[in-house]
Amino acid sequence: MVTTAVNPYLDGNFAPVHKEITTDTLKVIGELPPDLSGMFVRNGPNPQWTPIGQYHWFDGDGMLHGVRISNGKATYRNRYVQTKGWQIEHEAGKAVWSGILEPSQKDNPHNFYKNTANTALTWHAGQFLALWEGGAPHVIKVPNLDTIGEYTYNGKLKSAFTAHPKVDPVTGEMMFFGYSFALPYLQYSVVSASGELLRTVPIDLPMAVMMHDFAITENYTIFMDLPLTFSIERMQKGEPTMMFESDRPSRFGIIPRHGDNSNIRWFESPACFVSHTLNAYEEGNEVVLIGCRVTSTMLGFSQASHDPEADIPRLYRWRFNLTTGTVREEMLDDVPGEFPRVNENLLGRKMRYGYTAKITPSTVLLFDGLIKYDFSSGKSETHEFGQGRYGGEAIFVPSPNATSEDEGWLITFVHDTTEDTSELVVVNAQDVNAEPVARVLIPQRVPYGFHAAWVSEEQLSA
Numbered sequence: 001m002v003t004t005a006v007n008p009y010l011d012g013n014f015a016p017v018h019k020e021i022t023t024d025t026l027k028v029i030g031e032l033p034p035d036l037s038g039m040f041v042r043n044g045p046n047p048q049w050t051p052i053g054q055y056h057w058f059d060g061d062g063m064l065h066g067v068r069i070s071n072g073k074a075t076y077r078n079r080y081v082q083t084k085g086w087q088i089e090h091e092a093g094k095a096v097w098s099g100i101l102e103p104s105q106k107d108n109p110h111n112f113y114k115n116t117a118n119t120a121l122t123w124h125a126g127q128f129l130a131l132w133e134g135g136a137p138h139v140i141k142v143p144n145l146d147t148i149g150e151y152t153y154n155g156k157l158k159s160a161f162t163a164h165p166k167v168d169p170v171t172g173e174m175m176f177f178g179y180s181f182a183l184p185y186l187q188y189s190v191v192s193a194s195g196e197l198l199r200t201v202p203i204d205l206p207m208a209v210m211m212h213d214f215a216i217t218e219n220y221t222i223f224m225d226l227p228l229t230f231s232i233e234r235m236q237k238g239e240p241t242m243m244f245e246s247d248r249p250s251r252f253g254i255i256p257r258h259g260d261n262s263n264i265r266w267f268e269s270p271a272c273f274v275s276h277t278l279n280a281y282e283e284g285n286e287v288v289l290i291g292c293r294v295t296s297t298m299l300g301f302s303q304a305s306h307d308p309e310a311d312i313p314r315l316y317r318w319r320f321n322l323t324t325g326t327v328r329e330e331m332l333d334d335v336p337g338e339f340p341r342v343n344e345n346l347l348g349r350k351m352r353y354g355y356t357a358k359i360t361p362s363t364v365l366l367f368d369g370l371i372k373y374d375f376s377s378g379k380s381e382t383h384e385f386g387q388g389r390y391g392g393e394a395i396f397v398p399s400p401n402a403t404s405e406d407e408g409w410l411i412t413f414v415h416d417t418t419e420d421t422s423e424l425v426v427v428n429a430q431d432v433n434a435e436p437v438a439r440v441l442i443p444q445r446v447p448y449g450f451h452a453a454w455v456s457e458e459q460l461s462a
Contacts, residue, residue: 013417017446018048021077023443029441030426033438035401040424041066041145041453042064042453043452045058045059045118048095049094052097053098055099059099059116060116061083062080063079063118064078066079067440074424079144079145084115084150085110088110113134115135117131117138119133122174122453125192128142133161135160153191154197160179160180167347169347175221181208187203210242215279217287220256221255244273248271249270250273253266265322267326272295279348286321287320288350292356315333317330333373337358337371341396343408354372355373357392358382370412390417391414391415394412410429411427413425415445424439
C-alpha cells in the first residue's frame with residue numbers, strides 16, 4: 001500500500017462515520033416501484049477508534065447501513081455490528097487490536113485477532129448473518145439491525161466461516177468453508193435448509209492459501225486453491241507471511257456437494273487470483289465457472305512494485321471437462337470490474353445475465369458504474385453513475401411477479417464527491433442505460449464498503 005500523509009482508506013468517503021441514526025421517511029428523486037418491498041443492507045469497515053499503527057481497509061469494525069423500502073417510501077438506519085471485540089474497545093474508549101499490516105499482538109490479553117464481522121451478509125434458515133472469514137458469523141436482528149451475537153450452530157461450528165456462503169435456491173441448503181493457516185488448511189461444511197449443520201469435512205491442500213470465495217452448481221462445489229499462499233516458515237525468516245507465488249499453478253477442486261476429500265477432482269490452470277465468483281453451473285460434461293480474475297495480487301498488503309495490470313480484475317470463464325480433465329479459460333471482458341452478482345434464484349444454475357461494479361482508474365478502489373452482461377449474446381450494457389459519483393456492489397432484486405430472469409432492479413449506494421452526499425440508487429435491470437428509476441437521499445454520508453444483501457418483506461415479517 002502506498003504510504004501517504006493521510007491513509008486514503010481513512011479519507012474522503014472511505015473515512016468512517018460515528019453516528020448511528022434512524023430516520024423517518026426519506027426524500028426520493030423519481031419513484032420507488034410500488035412492488036419493491038424489503039430492506040437493502042450493506043456491510044463494510046468502519047473503525048470505531050483511531051487505528052493502532054498502519055490501517056488496512058479490511059481492518060475496520062463492521063457497520064451495517066440499511067434502507068427499508070415499502071409502499072414507495074424509504075427509511076434509513078446504520079448500526080455497528082457489536083462483536084465482542086467492538087464491545088471491549090467501546091468500553092476501553094480506544095483501539096485495543098492493531099490491524100493486519102501490523103505485527104501480531106502476542107501480548108494482547110483478549111486474542112491475537114478481532115472478528116470484525118465487516119465483510120458480507122447472508123440470509124439462511126430464518127437468520128440474518130453478518131460475516132467475516134476469520135471467525136464465526138454474527139446474527140443480526142432485522143429490520144432494526146441490532147446484534148444478537150455469534151452464531152455457532154449449537155456449538156457444531158469447528159472452523160472459520162467464509163464471507164461468501166452459497167444458498168441453493170432449490171434445496172435451501174447452505175454450503176460454506178473455512179480456511180486456516182494451520183492444518184487442516186480447508187474445511188467444508190453443509191447446512192440443511194432448516195439450519196442444522198449436517199457435516200464438516202477436511203479438504204487436503206498442499207499449503208495454506210487465501211481463499212475468499214468459492215462456487216456451487218446443482219451437484220458440485222468448486223474450491224479455488226490459488227497461489228496466494230501463507231507461510232509460517234517465511235515469516236520466521238523475516239519474509240512476507242503472505243505471498244503470490246506466480247510459479248505455482250492455480251488449482252480448482254470440484255467435489256460432489258455431499259462428497260469429501262476422497263472424491264474431489266483437481267484441475268490446473270495458469271497462476272491467478274479470483275476474489276469473487278459470479279456463478280457456476282453444469283453444461284453437458286462440463287462444469288462452468290465465471291468470476292473476476294487478476295494475474296496476481298497482494299490485496300494491498302505489499303508496497304513492492306509489480307505489473308500495474310496484475311491487480312486489475314476482469315471477468316473470466318473457466319470450463320472444466322469432467323470427462324477429459326481439461327480446462328479452458330477465457331476472458332469475457334477487458335473492462336475492469338468486481339463484486340459480481342447474479343439473480344440468486346439461479347445460483348448454481350445456468351443463467352443468462354450477470355452484473356459487476358465497473359472499476360474506474362484510481363489509486364484506491366472506486367466504482368463509477370454497473371455492467372450488465374448477457375452471456376447468451378456476449379454483449380454488455382453499462383450504467384454510469386455520473387461525474388464524480390462512485391458506488392459499490394449492486395444487488396439484483398427480482399420483481400415479485402417476474403416472467404424473465406432480468407426483470408427486477410439493481411440497487412446500490414452511490415456517493416457524490418462534489419456534494420459529499422450519499423444516496424441509494426435503484427436501476428431498472430432491463431434498462432440499465434437509463435437514469436435510475438429512484439434515488440433515495442440519505443441524511444448522512446455512507447462510506448464505501450463491501451458486500452450487500454436484500455432481505456425480502458416475507459423474510460422481514462418472518
